[in-house]
Amino acid sequence: MEIEALAARLRAQLGDAAVITDRAQRRTYECDGLTHHRVVPALVVLADTTAAVAATVKECAALGVPFVARGSGTGLSGGALPHADGVLIVMSRMRRILELDIEGQRAVVEPGVINMQLTNAAMPMGYYFAPDPSSQQVCSIGGNVAENSGGAHCLKYGFTTNHVTGLELVTPEGDIVELGGKAPDTPGYDLVGALVGSEGTLGVVTGVTVRLTRAPEDVRTLLAAFDSTDSAGTAVSAIIGAGVIPAAIEMMDALAIEAAEAAVHCGYPPGAGAVLIVEIDGPRSDVQHVFDQVTGLCQAAGAFEIRIARDDEERALIWRGRKSAFAAVGRISPDYIVQDGVVPRTSLPRVLRSIAELSERSGVRVANVFHAGDGNLHPLVLFDERREGEAERAEEVSGAILDLCIQHGGSITGEHGVGSDKAQYMPRMFTDEDLDTMQLLRCAFDPDSLSNPGKVFPTPRLCGERPRKQQGVPADGVAEVF
Amino acid sequence: MPDVQSELERACELEPAKDADAVVGELPQWVVRPTTTAQVADIMRVASAHDLAVVARGAGTKLRWGNRPQRVDVVLDTTGLDALVEHAEGDLILVTGAGRRLETIQQDISASGQQLGIDPARKGTVGGAVATASTGPLRLRHGAVRDLVIGMTFVRADGVVAHSGGKVVKNVAGYDLAKIMTGSYGTLGVITEVAFRLHPIPQGRRWVSVEVDSAQQAHEAVQALVHSQVMAAAIELDWSDGRGQVAVQIVGHADGVDAICEEVIRLLARDAESSTEPPSWWGGEPAGALLKVTYEIGALTQLLEAIGSLRFRGSPGVGTGLLGVSDAVVDVVANLRRESARFGGSVVVLDAPEEARGELDLWGPVRGLELMRSVKQRFDPGRLLSPGRFVGGI
Incomplete structure (x- = not known):
């Protein structure tokens, strides 16, 4: 009843085409990645x-109906999972790049703009948008903001939060607020910083001002093959220990290589127990020296083959295996869980050994693909749903991997977010007091818990009384209960 | 209030306040010096039970920044929270008590070839740098303070101890509360421990400097640098009386850095000179009433035209800078704020003489102030933490 009334009010404001009530059509949006x-x-x-978003949120707020914003729906933690009694606000039509300010190294975009679309627009001027999640061909910048997305190159260039300087926000009450801007350090609390990565729980972002990054003069990429993840890990430590910050250092283990080989024939060195992809970028004279240094360190750590990309095409070939790794696992297993955990870089060898033991004990295969430079693991836990008990066992192994991450002082998510998937793991990483404190922020923005409820936190905090705007009794309408 | 005093004394070392402990003229009753987070929690519990206003103080180098607090009962001296908790060398991570000095930390870690990329002119404690989000030339390369903080422990106004983030750089679990704590001037909680990401000290380091005779020339030099591919580690401008000097820091592999220097000299195209030492003014601040200005990187000309003959020291590759104003600060601020639409930024008075403060709105206009008030209300409903010091009298 309430939803029908809401639909009617929104149709009147936004037009019939903007409001979908048909169940079959609504089902299109039933999940994200x-x-x-x-x-x-x-x-x-x-x-x-923005006005349409504000109108929608205002109506939701008036009726106490929850709402969830959704970008391209590529998120891997269920952050854009709809609410059964709520409104899903689809942002993907807001896809305009509003301004490219090259002089000021900023762009202003609508949240539905695709990550790669911005880079493609800025590239002719020698600029790009640095955060590069593997889904960058399809994911939206609004989604990047919600999840604080990273990518292979965030080791050197940082995450979305380091590249957002301003936001336009529709608050959970439906007000439009500008925060930050093109210039840094707007006076007051860093609300932009609080919003990036808040997974849509503090309101709906309708505009984003981002930093554009100057493309490096030179980029050099190598692929190094090792007998084991241990020796590849030694190379990673040696590179970082030498004071080098590569643009990226990625590792894949034997099972992940097998999958990538089956899927995209990337031609990685046969017999490798692990491969490392290292990319160095910067001014040409610097890159050459650093690259030679890195090549030497890989050899010293026991690399039995090193391939150096001679041009962009060869670089793309090296990256193809890595970038296709998640999907490629489908070639060697009917079902799989993509896990996302972080450990301190120096703990990587120990954690990988523990994962191998876990896999052996449980009989569940685990392929490892990860951002080795920052200790961000993406174990792919393989299973076959048709076989009884396998899905449950895979879930258990996947959860045990997160416990390993926490034991080693790491995190339950490095870039995919908590969403609906990992809310129950939050108490393993944070105390009740920590979670309570985080939710003070939630209460400050969204005391009625209408903006993407049920995500991030296992148990919602009651916000209690608040200094809220005066809400009178509706002037018309026949209410039965006040 | 003997009861209150004895309760505070049970928490930690306490002394009656002296004149020198005043915060912008507001005299506290006591100075407490806790050495652990638990003691800070005890103090805040006592404070909240007895409605005591608390101002956290590190080295005291920036205590005058911001509005005069509406009241101060307790100055919480953080210099006892100075433990070096952990330096995970291989992970380039440092966890430190908030009371440890920035300079001490750089000494702690320099032997391992690492540095904390925070180099403000006023080098007090870590907690002070974080609470005021103070940066220096290195910000261009390493980011702002908020970009280097990866985890934080703080004590809420009600004495509850909270953590956010952790000890790994890549981490998106939960709200990043360290973002709102950084630059909050002690109004949301007492920061007791901070985890930072560190960076390697570059093998090769050079500076290239060039004189600029007009706002336009300064703008052109900076634009040439930021749009080039030399990836300058820092770009600084020292400016007064309508002219100044642009200096660039270049870092890299020991064998490659000279070639980049030559490229920079070519880009600047005039009498640029390279050196292995920074210019004398590098990383300092101008004298006088201190103003922080921000601006769009592309609007340096407009900014410099607006500041006229004033002394400016800034980071034009980032869009920040400090102005030193020796007289008529009220007029200067009013004028700059009028012009601020042209350079797209803000003008904040960090410190001004007592007599000028009454006529000044130190923070100026603030975007999103209602939300900020709401955040303050949730974190510190009794207004115990540095009340009135921050934007909008928060």
Whole structure:
């Protein structure tokens, strides 16, 4: 009843085409990249403008209806999982690049702009948007903001949070607020910093001002093959220990290589127990010296083959195996869980050994692909749903890997977010007091817990009384209960 | 209030306040010096039970920044929280008590070839640098303070101890509360411990300097640098009386850095000179009433035209800078704020003489102030932490 009334009010404001009530159409949006969590939203709104988002949120706030914003739906933690009784606000129509300010090294974009679309637009001027999640061909910048997305190159260039300088926010009450801007350090609390990575729980972002990064003069990429992840790990430590900050250092283990080989025939050296992809970028004269140094360190650590990309095509070939790794695992296993955990870099060899033991004990295969430079693991836990008990065992192994990360002083997520998937793991990493304190921020923005409820926190905090705006009794309408 | 005093004394070392402990003229009753987070929690519990206003103080180098607090009962001296908790060399991570001095930390870690990329002009404690988000030339390369903090422990106004982040650089678990704590001037909690990411000290380091005779020339020099591919580690401008000097720091592999230097000299195209030492003014601050200005990187000309003959020291590759104002600070601020739309930034008065403070709105206009008030209300409903010091009288 409430939803029908809401639909009618939104149709009147936004037009019929923007409001979807048909169940079959609503089902299109039942999940994001975490496909085994599915919820059909009660209503879907296709937003074209900030005003449309604000109008939608205002109506939701008035009726106490929850809302969830969704970008391209590529998130891997269920952050854009709809609410069964709520509105899903689809942001992907807001896809305009509003301004490219090359002089000031900024761009202003709508949240539905695709990550790669911005880089493609800035490239002719020698600039790009640095955060590069593997999904960058399809993921939206609004989604990057919500999840604080990283990518292979964040070791050197940082995450989304380091590249966002301003936001336009529709607050959970439906007000439009500008925060930050093109210039740094706007006076007051760093609310932009608080919003990036808040997974849509503090409001809906409708505009993003980002830093554009000057493309490096030179980029050099090598692929080094090792007998084992241990020796590849030694190379990583040696490189970092030498004071080098590569643009990226990625590692894949034997099972991940096997999958990538089956899927994209990337032609990695046969018999490798692990491969390392190292990319160095910067001014040419610097890159050459550092690259030679890195090559030497890989050899010293026992690399039995090193391939150096001679041009962009060869570089793309080296990266192809890595970038396709998640999907490639489908070639060697019908089902798999993509895990995302972080450990201090120096703990990598020990944690990898523990994962191998875990895999052996449980009989669950685990392929490892990871950002070795910053200790961000992406174990791919393989299973076959048709075989009884396998899915449960895979879940257990996947959870045990997160416990390993926490034991080693790491994190339960490095870039995929907590979403609906990992909320139950939050108490393993944070105390009740920590979670309570985080939710003070939630209460400050969204005391009624309407903006993407049920995500990030295992148990919502009651916000208690608040200094809220005066809300009178509706002037018309026949209410039965006040 | 003997009861309150004895309760505070049970928490940690306490002394009656002296004149020198005043915060912008506001005299506290006591100075407490805790040495652990637990003691800070005890103090805050006592404070919240007895409605005591608390101002955290590190080395005291920036205590005058911001509004005069509405009241101060207790100055919480953080210099006892000075433990070097952990230096994970291989992980380039440092965990330190908030009271440890920045300069001490650089000494702690320099032998391992590492540095903390925070180099403000006023080098007090870590907690002070974080609470005021103070940066220096290295910000261009390493980011702002908020970009280097990866974890934080702080004590809330009600004495609850909270953590956010952790000890790994890549981490998106939960809200990043360290972001709102950084630059909050002690109004949301007492920072007791901070985890930072570190960076290697570059093997090769050079400086290239060039004189600039006009705002336009300064702008052109900076634009040439930021759009080039030399990846300058720092770009600084020293400016007064309508002219100044642009200096660039170049870092890299010991064998490659000279070639980059030559490229920089070519880019600047005039009488640029390279050196293995920074110019004398590098990383310092101008004298006088201190103003922080921010601006769009592309709007340096407009900024420099607006500041006229004033002394400016800034990071034009980042869009920040400090102005030293020797007189008529009220007029200067009013004028700059009028012009601020042209350079797209803000003008904040960090410190001004007592007589000028009454006529000044130190923080100026603030975007999102209602949300900020709401955050303050949730974290510190009793307004115990540095009340009034921050934007909008928060």
